[in-house]
Amino acid sequence: MHHHTHDSASSTLLWNGWRGLGGWNFYFLLKFGLLWYGYLNFHALTNLVFLAWLLFPLPSLRLHRLRNGLSIPLSIALFWHDTWLPGMHSLLSQGDQLAGFSGAYLLDLTNRFINWQMIGAAFVLLVLYLFVSQWVRISVLVSLMLIWLNVMNFAGPSFALLPTKAATPEVARNVAPGEKAVVNSSDPLDQSAPPSSANLTAWLNRFYDSERQRVTEFPAALPADSQPFDILIVNICSLAWSDVDSAQLRNHPLWQHFDIVLNNYNSATGYSGPAGLRLLRASCGQTSHSDLYKPTDQRCYLFDNLAKLGFKQQLMMDHTGVFGGYLKELRDYGDLQAPLMSQVGIAPALTSFEGSTVFNDAQLMQRWLDERSKSNDARSATFYNLIPLHDGTRELGSSQTAAWKPRAQQLFNQLDSFLNNLEKSGRRVMVVVVPEHGAALQGDKMQMSGLRDIPSPSITHVPVGIKFVGMKAPHQGQPLTIDTPTSLQAISALVSRVIDGQVFNAPNVNMSALTDNLPQTPVVSENDNAVVVMYQGKPWIRLNGGDWVAYPQ
Structure with missing residues (x-):
């Protein structure tokens, strides 16, 4: 009998550890907003893992606070990863050059970087969130939304928050084991194959092979x-x-x-x-x-x-x-x-x-x-x-x-x-x-x-x-x-x-x-960590050797 009560006590303790997302809701809402307008290269699964880490019930308040502290740098890194901004590697390689910029020019760049309309929109979103969260459990909505994005991402080649035009970049679909990557043998640079990641990479390699002959x-x-x-x-x-x-x-x-x-x-x-x-x-x-x-x-x-x-x-x-x-x-x-x-x-x-x-x-x-x-x-x-x-x-x-x-x-x-x-x-x-x-x-x-x-x-x-x-x-x-x-x-x-x-x-x-x-040359452009190709009349981009994504228009 005593053993049974000990069990239920620990499960109650764990149950009381559920705290919801609190202020982290705003972080995810902000991302959904940017995603809606096509400003993010959103990594659905990574964000879901981060959400699970934030939600996991911790009985002690000290542990909970420690987790929040640890999550701040993680959240910034994840946000950066979800944007189109150049990676750390690119910044470091340009760093010695940045040091050569004049102060006035750096200030000018910073000013351009700040989008005041977006800051205004974020402020409106914050006020709305604080207002609505008095009555509605936003954590539940945010979690469901993220799960839905993951299901959509997993199920199809692309997802759009708006049913009409894909505001978010479509991610090139990897070819399933049963499918063949279609290649037209007569013209190595033929673009009739669907724009999956594997097909785009194969096409790019064929492009380099054919260019080597010229x-x-x-x-x-x-x-x-x-x-x-x-x-x-x-x-x-x-x-x-x-x-x-x-x-x-x-x-x-x-x-x-x-x-x-x-x-x-x-x-x-x-x-x-x-x-x-x-x-x-x-x-x-x-x-x-x-x-x-x-x-x-x-x-x-x-x-x-x-x-x-x-x-x-x-x-x-x-x-x-x-x-x-x-x-x-x-x-x-x-x-x-x-x-x-x-x-x-x-x-x-x-x-x-x-x-x-x-x-x-x-x-x-x-x-x-x-x-x-x-x-x-x-x-x-x-x-x-x-x-x-x-x-x-x-x-x-x-x-x-x-x-x-x-x-x-x-x-x-x-x-x-x-x-x-x-x-x-x-x-x-x-x-x-x-x-x-x-x-x-x-x-x-x-x-x-x-x-x-x-x-x-x-x-x-x-x-x-x-x-x-x-x-x-x-x-x-x-x-x-x-x-x-x-x-x-x-x-x-x-x-x-x-x-x-x-x-x-x-x-x-x-x-x-x-x-x-x-001599004609298909459109292939690159810097050290980004490749852009025109494929079937649309630009596709690969950053840091990752997956191909449709360039947001």
């Missing part, structure tokens, strides 16, 4: 009748079509100057260093991010291919190239050994976000033209990197970030008048304007404006213009626009097609014949 063929030597000319590759930081549109600069006269515009060009990365390396290695197919930092076939280096044919390598920048080891990377992994063209006597134009000088691009371009006119080298190939549009760039003497549109307008004007000066000079120059990546002026559900950790389509879809200055044939007045999906190899291919310089001599040039069958 090399631009350059002649072993120039033909006897070839005409000398210069190649100037203008690599602009932070300029995508989405930025051009949000600043309403699509009608700027600069775009009318070009003979060819690649309308559907993918820069394949959201960072400057990798963008430079991809361009310098444009003569081979697209590699993964990590392969950019490994030795590659000598035939991949565009500027080396040109140097072998007598094009003198040149390097020009409107900045020092010290930040992030940019210049060192070009030398070590892009095999660009040309000395940096002197910036002595060039006026400073702006101050970069980390406090270094951005030089006047109009003066630099004029210096390039003056030096080319004096030089004995018949042919040259110049890599020119410009950063006045980079996030956080300020007017001289100011600590505030300068507005992007006036900076872009000025740069477009400078490029425009430089092209006019080139025409007047009578020199033959192939000018290729190819941005590194966008400025992310808009931002989206995954990233606030200015962040480029995830190379989303709006960041990597950049405007590419090619202009043949000094042609005998008259300019068409309207550029020929190419709408097929292209990337870096298309630039290398175009250069190789005009390498003999005859395009400048011909009485008329058929631009569409010149651009016929340019």
